[in-house]
Amino acid sequence: MRQQYAWRSLILNACLALAAVAIVLQMVRIQASAEAEQFRQQADAFAGEWKTYYPERGQIYDRNGHLLAGNQSVYEVGVDLEAMRDPHSIALAVSVNLGKDYDQVYTNLLNPPEGIAYLVIDNFADPHAVAYLEGLKEELAAQPSALPSLAGLEFHVRLQRSYPEGALASNILGFVNREGRGYFGVEEKYNDLLAGQPVQLWVPSDPNRAVEIPRIPNGTSLILTIDRELQDALEAILDEALSTYGAQHGAIVVLNPKNGEVLGMASTPRMDLNAFWQYGSIYDNASEFNRPVTMPYEPGSVVKILTMAAALDSGLVTPETTYLDTGSIQVGGETIKNWNEEAWGLQNMVGCLQHSLNVCMAWLATQMGPQTFYGYMNLFGLGKPTGIDLAGEAAGRLKLPGDADWYPVDLGTNSFGQGVALTPIQLMTAATAIANSGRMVTPHVLYAQLRDGHQFTVSPQYAGSPIKPETAATLNEMLALSLEAESSQALVPGYRMAGKTGTAQIPTPYGFYDAYQTNASFIGWGPVDDPQFMIYVWLERPSASIWGSETAAPVFSTVAQKTVVLLDIPPDAVRLQLNAP
Amino acid sequence: MTIAHIQVIMNSVYSFSHAFKQAPWRMQRQWVSLFLSLTLGFAAVAALYLMVTSQAAILGRQIQDLRDEILVTQYKNADLQTELARLTSQEEVERRAYEMGFRPVQPEEVEYLVVPGYTAPQTALLASAPALRPSAPTLRQEYNQSLLDWLDERLQLPGGLP
Numbered sequence: 243m244r245q246q247y248a249w250r251s252l253i254l255n256a257c258l259a260l261a262a263v264a265i266v267l268q269m270v271r272i273q274a275s276a277e278a279e280q281f282r283q284q285a286d287a288f289a290g291e292w293k294t295y296y297p298e299r300g301q302i303y304d305r306n307g308h309l310l311a312g313n314q315s316v317y318e319v320g321v322d323l324e325a326m327r328d329p330h331s332i333a334l335a336v337s338v339n340l341g342k343d344y345d346q347v348y349t350n351l352l353n354p355p356e357g358i359a360y361l362v363i364d365n366f367a368d369p370h371a372v373a374y375l376e377g378l379k380e381e382l383a384a385q386p387s388a389l390p391s392l393a394g395l396e397f398h399v400r401l402q403r404s405y406p407e408g409a410l411a412s413n414i415l416g417f418v419n420r421e422g423r424g425y426f427g428v429e430e431k432y433n434d435l436l437a438g439q440p441v442q443l444w445v446p447s448d449p450n451r452a453v454e455i456p457r458i459p460n461g462t463s464l465i466l467t468i469d470r471e472l473q474d475a476l477e478a479i480l481d482e483a484l485s486t487y488g489a490q491h492g493a494i495v496v497l498n499p500k501n502g503e504v505l506g507m508a509s510t511p512r513m514d515l516n517a518f519w520q521y522g523s524i525y526d527n528a529s530e531f532n533r534p535v536t537m538p539y540e541p542g543s544v545v546k547i548l549t550m551a552a553a554l555d556s557g558l559v560t561p562e563t564t565y566l567d568t569g570s571i572q573v574g575g576e577t578i579k580n581w582n583e584e585a586w587g588l589q590n591m592v593g594c595l596q597h598s599l600n601v602c603m604a605w606l607a608t609q610m611g612p613q614t615f616y617g618y619m620n621l622f623g624l625g626k627p628t629g630i631d632l633a634g635e636a637a638g639r640l641k642l643p644g645d646a647d648w649y650p651v652d653l654g655t656n657s658f659g660q661g662v663a664l665t666p667i668q669l670m671t672a673a674t675a676i677a678n679s680g681r682m683v684t685p686h687v688l689y690a691q692l693r694d695g696h697q698f699t700v701s702p703q704y705a706g707s708p709i710k711p712e713t714a715a716t717l718n719e720m721l722a723l724s725l726e727a728e729s730s731q732a733l734v735p736g737y738r739m740a741g742k743t744g745t746a747q748i749p750t751p752y753g754f755y756d757a758y759q760t761n762a763s764f765i766g767w768g769p770v771d772d773p774q775f776m777i778y779v780w781l782e783r784p785s786a787s788i789w790g791s792e793t794a795a796p797v798f799s800t801v802a803q804k805t806v807v808l809l810d811i812p813p814d815a816v817r818l819q820l821n822a823p
Numbered sequence: 824m825t826i827a828h829i830q831v832i833m834n835s836v837y838s839f840s841h842a843f844k845q846a847p848w849r850m851q852r853q854w855v856s857l858f859l860s861l862t863l864g865f866a867a868v869a870a871l872y873l874m875v876t877s878q879a880a881i882l883g884r885q886i887q888d889l890r891d892e893i894l895v896t897q898y899k900n901a902d903l904q905t906e907l908a909r910l911t912s913q914e915e916v917e918r919r920a921y922e923m924g925f926r927p928v929q930p931e932e933v934e935y936l937v938v939p940g941y942t943a944p945q946t947a948l949l950a951s952a953p954a955l956r957p958s959a960p961t962l963r964q965e966y967n968q969s970l971l972d973w974l975d976e977r978l979q980l981p982g983g984l985p
Contacts, residue, residue, distance in 0.1 A: 304947075306947055448883075463949070692949055695950055697949060
């Protein structure tokens with residue numbers, strides 16, 4: 243009997259041992275099989291995932307701390323096709339709540355593209371609609387019946403750029419596309435700073451192996467030199483000016499000539515930055531986005547202030563130097579005439595500026611000679627980018643002796659702003675030398691950076707001293723006198739201003755100038771004894787009048803009157819009284 | 824009783840004791856005891872391992888939840904900031920000012936006064952206190968290291984296990 247049990251026990255033990263050996267052999271076989279690597283890869287694939295953590299994009303503020311560009315959460319709504327149980331209910335829910343086409347969604351859910359496990363239904367879903375759908379999904383899941391069901395419907399939140407001011411300062415700010423890249427303006431220029439450094443990390447699915455996510459600092463926030471109220475006023479004045487004078491487009495810039503801070507910069511057309519995809523339907527080309535910086539044009543007589551500055555600084559003339567204007571002058575074998583083709587007789591240098599005499603300016607340029615004249619223009623930075631911190635700045639063009647397309651007559655025409663392509667910001671930069679005791683400043687829109695709780699303020703950059711302080715003071719006085727003498731529409735009651743109009747014919751693609759269409763400009767600054775703002779006005783093809791003195795000059799006055807109120811600059815009489823010891 | 828008798832008795836006791844120790848049931852009991860001891864030992868280690876790993880898993884899951892919560896809070900914060908900016912935007916403020924009967928001031932209406940001690944508004948100072956920056960990882964190894972990981976790490980040390 244005992245022997246019988248012993249045999250049974252032995253057989254059972256042998257069977258179990260064989261099974262154990264078989265299991266071990268199978269394990270070894272699987273480990274050594276051809277598919278082992280594939281299994282390992284599958285295991286690795288499900289063990290976790292590479293995740294990229296993007297820092298929150300830095301915000302942009304105006305100089306008074308008003309938010310101009312922030313972030314807002316947006317939702318992506320999609321369907322996990324493997325988890326989906328009721329495509330009809332999903333299609334119905336998203337058609338009712340997200341405004342999607344039921345038939346299209348239903349068809350896509352039933353016939354998704356091959357190899358797709360997740361189908362995106364809406365990339366920018368309304369947060370309220372998403373909240374409702376989430377609640378509905380949970381409600382249906384809690385019901386005992388399997389259908390209807392929104393199983394598989396997923397919601398993913400992310401941050402997207404948002405502009406609380408809409409179209410305000412759109413030409414300065416630029417925009418950020420769906421991929422998070424900045425285009426135009428500050429968004430493009432400082433994209434790397436604003437975007438911060440994304441961090442890529444392997445995140446295991448196993449909670450046992452929870453890894454620590456490193457601290458990801460937000461992108462750097464920026465404080466701009468822009469004053470929101472002034473910017474809004476500039477845009478309103480510009481829009482009204484286009485309507486009043488029948489101009490096609492225009493630009494107005496206000497900056498502080500002492501430190502180069504841009505206080506406001508209006509341009510047309512503008513766009514609602516929250517609807518950046520409309521860019522293509524608003525602009526024909528990129529240079530239209532911010533005309534004062536990206537679009538060079540022939541500015542005309544505003545360049546005369548630089549010619550006069552060169553003539554005074556080189557010692558060629560003084561304000562009292564006289565010139566007999568006969569109405570024309572020969573330069574390089576070509577005849578140059580005044581804007582009204584008349585002779586203005588004996589004029590001193592103030593008269594030359596007051597009456598904006600082309601002939602007088604051409605005479606000054608020829609007396610200086612190309613080397614001196616272009617030497618000064620080079621020092622003023624004409625034909626070179628100013629270095630303003632906005633994307634896409636145009637360099638303009640100043641032809642120089644030796645260039646294939648430079649002719650001797652260009653010396654004469656360049657002296658009164660013809661045959662030279664400049665941006666308003668280039669002319670303003672050059673003019674800061676006159677308003678700022680001979681020192682030229684680099685214009686900028688960045689006031690400070692905010693990083694890790696610290697504020698780093700940007701220092702003003704000086705761009706050289708093309709003229710002596712005495713020359714600047716003399717020319718300031720001459721420009722103020724010329725405005726007062728002609729009773730210019732640019733004058734501002736209570737404030738003494740310096741400035742110059744510009745009316746320039748527009749070159750056509752056929753090589754000659756359009757006789758009926760002009761660019762009207764005005765550059766000016768004040769108060770003359772202590773300049774605190776500089777204003778540039780450019781109206782493109784005004785139809786009410788072709789003259790800058792009748793279109794751009796009154797706009798300058800309007801802007802200046804608004805600026806002195808917003809910047810708290812008292813009238814000269816009050817200011818001098820207040821400053822008196 | 825003589826010495827011979829005592830020797831006989833002693834031999835008998837020794838024989839009995841030897842026979843008792845070599846009894847088959849006695850040997851089986853020893854083996855069973857050994858097996859049970861080992862089993863209990865393994866079970867204790869396994870229970871300890873299970874307890875530690877389950878605690879680590881729970882903490883890991885809590886960390887994941889907290890991380891999600893931080894993200895959601897950041898998003899809410901960004902939303903609120905943008906919403907506040909929208910409510911105080913230039914257009915909105917201007918509209919409300921007009922509704923309340925205000926109008927833009929004209930230069931000739933402005934009266935300038937000398938106010939002793941008055942300081943003109945300065946450009947925005949938006950710097951806040953710097954965020955705390957931990958000098959070392961805040962998540963200790965105990966929270967994400969399994970027993971096997973710990974053993975492996977110890978074995979990798981130059982001196983082996985301490």
